[in-house]
Amino acid sequence: MIRISLDVMGGDFGPEVVLPGAARALERHPDIRFLLFGDQAICAPILERYPKLKAASSFEATEIAIAMDEKPSQALRRGRGKSSMWQAIDAVNRGEADVVVSAGNTGALMAMAVFCLRTMSGIQRPAIAAIWPTLKGESIVLDVGATIGADARQLVDFALMGGAMARALFELERPTLGLLNVGVEEIKGQEEVKEAGRLIREASFEGIDYSGFVEGDDIGKGTVDVVVTEGFSGNIALKAAEGTARQIASYLRAAMSRTLMAKIGYLLAKSAFDRLREKMDPQKVNGGVFLGLNGIVIKSHGGADAEGFAAAIDVGHDMVRNGLKNKIQADLAKYRAVQTPEAATGDAAARGEI
Amino acid sequence: MIRISLDVMGGDFGPEVVLPGAARALERHPDIRFLLFGDQAICAPILERYPKLKAASSFEATEIAIAMDEKPSQALRRGRGKSSMWQAIDAVNRGEADVVVSAGNTGALMAMAVFCLRTMSGIQRPAIAAIWPTLKGESIVLDVGATIGADARQLVDFALMGGAMARALFELERPTLGLLNVGVEEIKGQEEVKEAGRLIREASFEGIDYSGFVEGDDIGKGTVDVVVTEGFSGNIALKAAEGTARQIASYLRAAMSRTLMAKIGYLLAKSAFDRLREKMDPQKVNGGVFLGLNGIVIKSHGGADAEGFAAAIDVGHDMVRNGLKNKIQADLAKYRAVQTPEAATGDAAARGEI
Known part of the structure; x- marks a missing residue:
């Protein structure tokens, strides 16, 4: 039950x-x-x-x-x-x-x-994870608005929680994960993102296959199962994508009702359009998950x-x-166990602040 | 010439x-x-x-x-x-x-x-402005990747430059302008964005009709003529939107070739699809502008x-x-003239650092 x-x-x-x-x-x-x-x-x-x-x-x-x-x-x-x-x-x-x-x-x-x-013991800040339809199926994108300006340590927590959620939701053993960034050029990227990348690589999580940085257009491609970012850019990415989907749907409606031929074509292809509408419908993948x-x-x-x-x-x-909650707790426990004593102290101090 | x-x-x-x-x-x-x-x-x-x-x-x-x-x-x-x-x-x-x-x-x-x-005298950092197709026509979005983590003062400069560009490109007298944010709830938003909003409102620029905060889905709606944000989120918004457009185009192609009826429908509606493709084609609005x-x-x-x-x-x-360059310079001169002496000093100091 x-x-x-x-x-x-x-x-x-x-x-x-x-x-x-x-x-x-x-x-x-x-x-x-x-x-x-x-x-x-x-x-x-x-x-x-x-x-x-x-x-x-x-x-x-x-x-x-x-x-x-x-x-x-x-x-x-x-x-x-x-x-x-x-x-x-x-x-x-x-x-x-x-x-x-x-x-x-x-x-x-x-x-x-x-x-x-x-917040869960060992987690400083919560995240909202969105389930994002992609060309390959679905991906998890977090955070989409809970923690504005997450730091490197918080991004690592998000990676850990997103990985656990992907294992629970997609029933994958070792989901791929990327950090959202703005390209691979040396001068680019936020310091927090670079530092988080270093920490995730070093931690070599058992349940995560870390793929490095991904860009905004990689989300829709389904390049990775989990995309990690801080809440400001995550929220803007989500809403920009929703806005674009609605914009194209509106163009499509206008185009299909412009001429008689287009209208007949639309009727003949109606079942295809219905299937498309279903794919584009955010309702079908409805549900943001509060993690942490x-x-x-x-x-x-x-x-x-x-x-x-x-x-x-x-x-x-x-x-x-x-068993999402247990998966996150188990991953956290494993991760904290291999962390250095200094990190563990910083951890406790941070928890005390909340 | x-x-x-x-x-x-x-x-x-x-x-x-x-x-x-x-x-x-x-x-x-x-x-x-x-x-x-x-x-x-x-x-x-x-x-x-x-x-x-x-x-x-x-x-x-x-x-x-x-x-x-x-x-x-x-x-x-x-x-x-x-x-x-x-x-x-x-x-x-x-x-x-x-x-x-x-x-x-x-x-x-x-x-x-x-x-x-x-950089232009009085401008600390450059911005890349994208011309974004919207349901109402086109909007200018800046910065899409030149200045990662712009501060409030730099966001105000971007607003000024974006406003001048909208007047030059769309031949508008007083374009509307919004600051990209993550919703209107009190606890949300970056400090820099809130501060920039306050500064823009106080400055009451002659050539800008400031509309307050806008969200990611407002870009495609064409809610404002100019959307201002720092380079990290701007780049991610742009690429997330591009990714979504490509994703839907791919769904559409797949849907229209699945059944014979859909294929016939596609042929009848072909001119409508061609017009749609043109609307969705990033080539048609090609050209990012480096400002500042x-x-x-x-x-x-x-x-x-x-x-x-x-x-x-x-x-x-x-x-x-x-006359984009002159428009920006004239706006800057007007703005700096009404600024407080302290701000003008800070300005000069900042220029010295570059």
């Missing part, structure tokens, strides 16, 4: 998407048991429409729903203890759930998750539909089934 | 692309006079095929061609004074050309340009074809015709 807690009020559509999404995920994974947190008056009638889901769930009424545009600090002040988002996270903290899924406000979710679950906390948090796209939210639940299910 | 010097040996194909490209640009702009720098034995027979180009050009033989994979420091050591790249840049320095265009190695071109032309130097340098894509190289020449032609 895999226990998944849901922030039912999260996302642009709240229960209207979260509950149908949960019902779909349950059909695919009958081993799930849901812990639902939300507004009773709104959720109860919707839940009645999904008797199988109702039977596989516990429901706990919460008073507060965090708004999508609420500032993290305000969300924390107002929602701590009482909001559906907090309660869903706290179910993981209390050991009642194995993973939490929310389509709510990213900043608020991260703030509450850090506050409630705390004492518990797994899955962030679904706020605008996801029921199928998109179900995909985020699928990600959470796979992470638990394949 | 607009005088354009060309590094004929630059790019993946050298004279075989540069000379036909120049011939095309000349047809569109008969007011160009070219200064060609390259290997005489290779260039002379190709030039014979373009009599109009030959008549509108001077040719100077150079001994050294910079390789596409040469390190900037090595290129500078080996090619200073004697290479086609250096000579083409130096023609601008000597006042013989108004702008230089090269499809050569970006790192080497930047190193030589900085060494030969020096005492002279304008246009960098063409190394893999550009003749039409792509001609497009880079078009950009150079427009920049000179619309």
Whole structure:
């Protein structure tokens, strides 16, 4: 049995998407048991429409729903203890759930998750890992926005966690990993990235096949299974790619409706276009994963539909089934054991600062 | 008359692309006079095929061609004074050309340009501005790789130069401008970006309509005419977007050749697809512009074809015709005049360091 807690009020559509999404995920994974947190008056009638889901769930009424545009600090002040988002996270903290899924406000979710679950021992800062569709399948890109300006040591932690996630999600033994950089010329690159590259090479992690630096266009090519970068550039890369995909989809729609011939051609090739749309649809690979906390948090796209939210639940299910948290902890323990005493001291000092 | 010097040996194909490209640009702009720098034995027979180009050009033989994979420091050591790249840049320095265009190695071109032309008085660091196709037309994005980790003051310089370039290239009176950031939540963003936002707002530049922060997906939407960021994230955004465009083109090709119906549909809609391909083709908006130097340098894509190289020449032609350099200098002078004495002192000190 895999226990998944849901922030039912999260996302642009709240229960209207979260509950149908949960019902779909349950059909695919009958081993799930849901812990639902939300507004009773709104959720109860919707839940009645999904008797199988109702039977596989516990429901706990919460008073507060965090708004999508609420500032993290305000969300924390107002929602701590009482909001559906907090309660869903706290179910993981209390050991009642194995993973939490929310389509709510990213900043608020991260703030509450850090506050409630705390960072994992040996990890300074959390990361958000995105699952990125590539020409070869899928890759993991982290961090896409949790830690702005990560230093070399934090980038190494991200590499370790990303490697563990790739082993859990793609069921690979030794995923390939690259550090995002701006080319191979000598004068280029951030100092942190160069230093992280040196540290990863020296550490020669058992579970990671380090490939060196990769560039922005390597992500979509699928050059490596895991791409590591700090949160500012990672977030910008993700959004620039999403923007480009939407831009091309819009060109394509315009081109296919311009002439009668194009319209007929479109109809004949419709199934091909449908398949293409599915490939380009961010919903299909929905689910950012918060790594580095004492518990797994899955962030679904706020605008996801029921199928998109179900995909985020699928990600959470796979992470638990394949023991992501244990994989990260085991890798960390191995890595720290071979580190020099100075590094271990620095580590403890850094932990003390948090 | 607009005088354009060309590094004929630059790019993946050298004279075989540069000379036909120049011939095309000349047809569109008969007011160009070219200064060609390259290997005489290779260039002379190709030039014979373009009599109009030959008549509108001077040719100077150079001994050294910079390789596409040469390190900037090595290129500078080996090619200073004697290479086609250096000579083409130096023609601008000597006042013989108004702008230089090269499809050569970006790192080497930047190193030589900085060494030969020096940064403009009042500008600490150069930037590379890309012309980015958007849903509304085109935007300027800078810096895409010249200055890794630009500080707030340098970001303000980039804003000023990007604004001047938008006025020169798009013939706008007051282009809109945004600073690239990772969302509007309070805890997010780099300190430098926040500080730059504050400085730009306070300066209330005459020629810039500052719109605040924008995110990665705003670039493709064309939310603003000018997007300012430091070189690391700018380069990664550019390459991530290019990678995504290629990825989708590849999906599209695969989808359209899967079934007979799709193939027939493709043939019927072929003219629409051709128009789409043109829109997605980076060649069509080819030409990164090096800003902040005492002279304008246009960098063409190394893999550009003749039409792509001609497009880079078009950009150079427009920049000179619309007085880009004077626009930047006038804006800088106005801005510095209203700055506090302390800032002006800091400025001079910074110049002394370079």
